[in-house]
Amino acid sequence: MEFSSSEKKKVLLLGQVNHAYEELKSLEDIAEIVKVTATNRDDFIKEAKSGAFNGVFAAYRTFVSFDITGKIDNEILEALPKSFKFLCHVGAGYDQIDVHACTTHSIRVSNVPTAVDNATADVNMFLILGALRGFNIGMTGLRKGEWHGRAAGAPLAHDPEGKTLGILGMGGIGRALKKRTDAFDMKVIYHNRNQLPPHLEAGARYVSFDELLAQSDVISLNLPLNAHTKHIISTKEFEKMKDGVVIVNTARGPIIDEDALVKALDSGKVRSAGLDVFENEPKVHPGLLANDAVMLIPHMGTHTYEVKPILVQAKNNLTDEKTDRNCYGDLGYG
Numbered sequence: 001m002e003f004s005s006s007e008k009k010k011v012l013l014l015g016q017v018n019h020a021y022e023e024l025k026s027l028e029d030i031a032e033i034v035k036v037t038a039t040n041r042d043d044f045i046k047e048a049k050s051g052a053f054n055g056v057f058a059a060y061r062t063f064v065s066f067d068i069t070g071k072i073d074n075e076i077l078e079a080l081p082k083s084f085k086f087l088c089h090v091g092a093g094y095d096q097i098d099v100h101a102c103t104t105h106s107i108r109v110s111n112v113p114t115a116v117d118n119a120t121a122d123v124n125m126f127l128i129l130g131a132l133r134g135f136n137i138g139m140t141g142l143r144k145g146e147w148h149g150r151a152a153g154a155p156l157a158h159d160p161e162g163k164t165l166g167i168l169g170m171g172g173i174g175r176a177l178k179k180r181t182d183a184f185d186m187k188v189i190y191h192n193r194n195q196l197p198p199h200l201e202a203g204a205r206y207v208s209f210d211e212l213l214a215q216s217d218v219i220s221l222n223l224p225l226n227a228h229t230k231h232i233i234s235t236k237e238f239e240k241m242k243d244g245v246v247i248v249n250t251a252r253g254p255i256i257d258e259d260a261l262v263k264a265l266d267s268g269k270v271r272s273a274g275l276d277v278f279e280n281e282p283k284v285h286p287g288l289l290a291n292d293a294v295m296l297i298p299h300m301g302t303h304t305y306e307v308k309p310i311l312v313q314a315k316n317n318l319t320d321e322k323t324d325r326n327c328y329g330d331l332g333y334g
């Protein structure tokens with residue numbers, strides 16, 4: 001794409017920047033930031049078709065901009081101008097974008113993996129420990145004035161040591177989790193579509209999907225959400241698991257069939273769960289809310305200064321009031 005030197009490129013801002021003020025200012029030096037006035041998908045499409053975004057060559061989108069546009073799919077791309085060529089998503093998981101449709105429209109998509117690995121793996125480890133040890137029962141009870149959570153006391157829990165952790169989807173976060181579980185002497189098995197080279201396996205044993213379901217004491221979901229992985233864990237898969245298994249999910253809610261999970265928890269097939277993500281965020285299944293054995297976190301896997309380094313610089317400007325939503329505050333790593 002050719003621009004004259006005096007011409008500022010137009011960048012569409014999908015979502016609000018709440019943290020990366022300095023970066024936004026730098027971008028404004030070289031680009032004209034085009035803001036969206038629509039607050040829902042229909043109006044966004046109308047706004048795009050009215051020519052309001054004409055000349056835009058790139059868009060920077062936050063996770064919560066989904067509330068305005070919905071999935072970035074063919075319908076949205078058809079409405080955007082032909083000048084639009086780059087879609088920059090602030091997040092590792094890009095399930096809110098139909099990448100195939102983008103490819104068809106010759107639009108390149110970028111995401112932000114790697115930067116999130118440690119923070120998300122920490123949450124993952126916290127959920128494993130909390131769910132295995134039954135901490136939520138005690139913690140919830142304590143705030144209600146009940147020592148050990150129940151009149152009869154919290155049930156005895158389990159140590160991680162010697163337990164088999166099955167990592168489904170051992171990519172960046174899964175491998176960072178493996179490293180953490182080594183400190184707790186857990187045995188790690190994993191399933192990916194293809195076996196990793198030994199230096200990336202780092203001692204984890206590659207197994208089939210069904211072996212992972214059957215052999216794990218704890219199952220951690222660390223794979224992306226797409227048409228193949230939606231509800232990859234449902235009733236049939238719970239039946240193949242050990243009685244009393246623990247399920248942890250920091251990936252995406254719809255990877256687990258939440259209704260089936262609640263039933264498996266209620267029947268005792270699943271002993272407890274640790275969840276950072278939910279099928280219909282920000283809604284949480286009432287069966288999960290009602291179950292004290294389940295550790296629940298409102299999608300805070302990456303909610304740290306270290307993941308969003310700019311926050312440290314912008315700290316003095318930052319107030320809680322500026323943080324609009326729990327998920328990323330604003331733009332993830334910006």
Ligand SMILES: NC(=O)C1=CN([C@@H]2O[C@H](COP(=O)(O)OP(=O)(O)OC[C@H]3O[C@@H](n4cnc5c(N)ncnc54)[C@H](O)[C@@H]3O)[C@@H](O)[C@H]2O)C=CC1
Pocket residue numbers: 092093094113114116120168169170171172173174191192193194222223224225228229250251252276277299300301302
């Ligand atoms: N809770 C949170 O705040 C965060 C959640 N996430 C979620 O975690 C997911 C994983 O993130 P990364 O580790 O960075 O991704 P990654 O791409 O590095 O790893 C994903 C792994 O899953 C494997 N995989 C893909 N399809 C599979 C299948 N059908 N069966 C088995 N394995 C499969 C891939 O081969 C890869 O090894 C993201 O897609 C995102 O949805 C990511 C960051 C933060």
Ligand SMILES: O=CC(=O)O
Pocket residue numbers: 090091092093094116301302332
């Ligand atoms: O959910 C967070 C992400 O980066 O993906």
